[in-house]
Amino acid sequence: MFEIFGIPSGALFGQLLIGLINGSFYALLSLGLAVIFGMLNIINFSHGAQYMMGAFAAYLMLKYSGLGYWPALIIAPLVVGLTGVIVERVFLQWLYKLDHLYGLLLTFGLALIIEGVARNQLGSAGLPYVVPDALRGGQNLGFMFLPNYRAWVIFASLAVCISTWFVIERTRLGAYLRAATENPTLVRAFGINVPVMITLTYGFGVALAAFAGVMAAPIYNVSPQMGSELIIVVFAVVVIGGMGSILGAIITGFGLGIIEGLTKVFFPEASNTVIFVIMAIVLLVRPAGLFGRRA
Amino acid sequence: MKRAVGLAALAVALSYNIASAQQISVKVGVLTDMSSLYADDTGPGSVAAARLAAQDFMKDHANVKVEIVSADHQNKADVGSQVANQWYDVDKVDMIVDVPNSGVALAISQIAAQKNKVFVGSGPASSDLTGPKCNANNVQWTYDTWMLANGTGKAIVKNGGDTWFFLTADYAFGHALERDTAAVVEANGGKVLGKVRVPLNTNDFSSFLLQAQASKAKVIGLANAGGDTINSIKQGAEFGIVKGGQSFAGLLIFAPDIGALGLQTAQGLMFTETWYWDRTDADRAWTKRWDKERNAPGKIPSMNMAGVYAGTLHYLKAVAALKSAADGKAVVAEMKKLPTDDPLFGKGTIRADGRKIHPAYLFQVKKPEESKHPGDYYNLKATIPAAEAFRPLKDGGCPLVNG
Numbered sequence: 221m222f223e224i225f226g227i228p229s230g231a232l233f234g235q236l237l238i239g240l241i242n243g244s245f246y247a248l249l250s251l252g253l254a255v256i257f258g259m260l261n262i263i264n265f266s267h268g269a270q271y272m273m274g275a276f277a278a279y280l281m282l283k284y285s286g287l288g289y290w291p292a293l294i295i296a297p298l299v300v301g302l303t304g305v306i307v308e309r310v311f312l313q314w315l316y317k318l319d320h321l322y323g324l325l326l327t328f329g330l331a332l333i334i335e336g337v338a339r340n341q342l343g344s345a346g347l348p349y350v351v352p353d354a355l356r357g358g359q360n361l362g363f364m365f366l367p368n369y370r371a372w373v374i375f376a377s378l379a380v381c382i383s384t385w386f387v388i389e390r391t392r393l394g395a396y397l398r399a400a401t402e403n404p405t406l407v408r409a410f411g412i413n414v415p416v417m418i419t420l421t422y423g424f425g426v427a428l429a430a431f432a433g434v435m436a437a438p439i440y441n442v443s444p445q446m447g448s449e450l451i452i453v454v455f456a457v458v459v460i461g462g463m464g465s466i467l468g469a470i471i472t473g474f475g476l477g478i479i480e481g482l483t484k485v486f487f488p489e490a491s492n493t494v495i496f497v498i499m500a501i502v503l504l505v506r507p508a509g510l511f512g513r514r515a
Numbered sequence: 516m517k518r519a520v521g522l523a524a525l526a527v528a529l530s531y532n533i534a535s536a537q538q539i540s541v542k543v544g545v546l547t548d549m550s551s552l553y554a555d556d557t558g559p560g561s562v563a564a565a566r567l568a569a570q571d572f573m574k575d576h577a578n579v580k581v582e583i584v585s586a587d588h589q590n591k592a593d594v595g596s597q598v599a600n601q602w603y604d605v606d607k608v609d610m611i612v613d614v615p616n617s618g619v620a621l622a623i624s625q626i627a628a629q630k631n632k633v634f635v636g637s638g639p640a641s642s643d644l645t646g647p648k649c650n651a652n653n654v655q656w657t658y659d660t661w662m663l664a665n666g667t668g669k670a671i672v673k674n675g676g677d678t679w680f681f682l683t684a685d686y687a688f689g690h691a692l693e694r695d696t697a698a699v700v701e702a703n704g705g706k707v708l709g710k711v712r713v714p715l716n717t718n719d720f721s722s723f724l725l726q727a728q729a730s731k732a733k734v735i736g737l738a739n740a741g742g743d744t745i746n747s748i749k750q751g752a753e754f755g756i757v758k759g760g761q762s763f764a765g766l767l768i769f770a771p772d773i774g775a776l777g778l779q780t781a782q783g784l785m786f787t788e789t790w791y792w793d794r795t796d797a798d799r800a801w802t803k804r805w806d807k808e809r810n811a812p813g814k815i816p817s818m819n820m821a822g823v824y825a826g827t828l829h830y831l832k833a834v835a836a837l838k839s840a841a842d843g844k845a846v847v848a849e850m851k852k853l854p855t856d857d858p859l860f861g862k863g864t865i866r867a868d869g870r871k872i873h874p875a876y877l878f879q880v881k882k883p884e885e886s887k888h889p890g891d892y893y894n895l896k897a898t899i900p901a902a903e904a905f906r907p908l909k910d911g912g913c914p915l916v917n918g
Contacts, residue, residue: 231729238721336550343814345555345769346745348777351753358755364725367753439753440718441745441775445552449716484722489685491722492714 243477268447274433304426462512637822
């Protein structure tokens with residue numbers, strides 16, 4: 221076995237793969253954010269809280285109705301997405317014409333309220349959730365032990381990311397959607413119900429966050445603060461990729477996961493900061509982000 | 516007329532003075548984490564424990580009136596200091612108890628000394644509180660980093676776990692815990708093969724776990740706390756760490772953390788605590804009362820909460836003996852003079868450096884099928900006698916001891 225910069229190549233491949241797995245979470249979350257920002261012009265700061273709600277919904281379903289991981293993967297995003305629809309109808313729809321700051325403040329306030337309620341009801345230490353039976357165990361790849369669940373995470377995340385990108389960029393529905401954000405009045409003149417479409421888009425973005433939450437429940441601590449810990453990094457990912465760029469969010473998500481993984485080998489103390497360093501550099505060189513359109 | 520009113524006022528004032536000479540009022544402030552990662556290990560549960568102590572004490576001492584107040588320090592030293600100043604100066608709080616988070620606790624301990632009040636630290640871990648940073652107004656009740664390192668480290672090396680790899684939280688608490696544990700491991704003939712410093716509040720430990728796996732160390736020491744510990748163990752189970760023949764040593768674990776992990780994931784884990792709710796009949800009886808006072812079904816008390824109860828009770832005994840809570844130094848001196856005795860920690864003493872001395876217990880988490888009722892988490896593996904559980908007095912470097 222050869223060495224690269226003093227690290228055995230096997231260990232390095234392992235770290236690359238792990239980076240890819242973490243990148244899957246970044247991609248899933250930043251995808252939802254990018255969809256919401258790209259279509260609604262809302263900086264959704266409650267995304268982390270909605271991710272947490274997804275994980276909590278999975279826990280509560282298991283506890284009170286015995287519904288396991290697989291049903292939760294479908295039902296939790298639907299339920300949390302529905303709360304998103306309500307939030308959009310009651311609050312957000314009044315803010316589209318105002319400055320970004322209003323949407324940011326509103327969603328940030330909502331995030332604090334959701335987190336506070338969760339902490340009050342279910343405590344701060346966290347809740348147990350185990351890996352589903354079908355995905356327990358793992359494969360020995362020679363250079364590392366790959367848990368089956370992590371392989372599933374990569375697969376599911378890629379599938380969701382690619383289909384979302386496809387729907388928005390390559391289908392008629394996506395074309396309506398993009399047209400509606402460019403010129404809502406004109407699109408309405410063609411008889412398309414724009415407000416409903418926008419509401420559903422927000423609901424979908426929120427459902428993506430909840431989906432990531434259910435995916436995270438078996439491997440990360442299910443606690444009220446799980447979302448706020450992750451959301452800052454995810455925002456950095458979105459900024460690097462270019463606000464509102466869907467492909468940018470996906471590619472940057474995976475890419476930064478890998479870079480962070482490598483940092484954990486060479487200089488672990490900096491692994492929490494490296495993404496922000498990259499963000500600063502990208503903003504200096506390309507203020508609109510790697511894949512963003514210049515305003 | 517004016518004179519009559521003046522006389523009446525004087526009479527009222529005098530009678531009040533006579534009455535208050537017989538009646539002692541004490542105000543205890545529970546300064547804790549109400550809203551963040553330690554809120555289940557302390558928080559509202561600690562307030563309930565302090566209230567129980569006040570009730571129990573007032574039952575036997577009708578002339579002492581105890582009032583309990585509480586506040587959230589948000590894990591910030593500045594917020595905690597502000598509350599402490601306000602409490603000691605304006606609100607006439609005589610003693611502050613609990614204070615999880617060593618950073619906040621070190622600040623409070625200083626303030627208590629400046630204002631000659633009392634601080635009973637049942638929540639903080641840093642052994643510096645009874646070491647270089649000790650003072651005459653401070654008692655540390657439940658546990659400390661030296662005790663955790665010594666109890667768990669020694670037992671595991673003696674059971675054959677002689678090669679270690681540390682996952683360390685990258686701040687003062689983690690470094691201290693790693694340093695103390697590594698010293699114990701090496702003193703007992705073990706070897707430290709490596710360590711990795713992980714930023715606080717890391718979500719994904721898989722990369723670090725892979726490094727630990729590659730080190731081939733028999734034991735992976737977790738010099739972290741709260742969510743970080745839970746994430747390490749949860750993901751360690753996923754990566755087959757325990758199945759691969761390595762084992763985890765949790766260096767600071769509370770019972771509510773085990774609830775968060777679930778027994779399926781946490782089984783086999785070994786660690787040290789000084790109190791567990793299901794150990795003796797007295798503990799169980801107290802937990803029942805605590806449960807009523809706390810009024811949150813499904814919660815179990817942690818050793819910190821037991822420390823709040825026992826520490827408050829002993830403090831009140833000292834105040835009653837002195838018939839005054841005014842002089843903080845005198846009260847702490849009295850606390851050190853009186854032998855401690857309570858249903859939770861049994862008989863014990865408080866040393867000159869402020870360290871409360873009691874036995875510690877090495878626990879192992881049960882297998883799911885061994886657990887008979889909710890909260891039935893631990894098997895007792897060993898009892899570390901009080902004399903060996905804590906750092907010897909001469910090694911701490913406390914100025915009160917060395918003169």
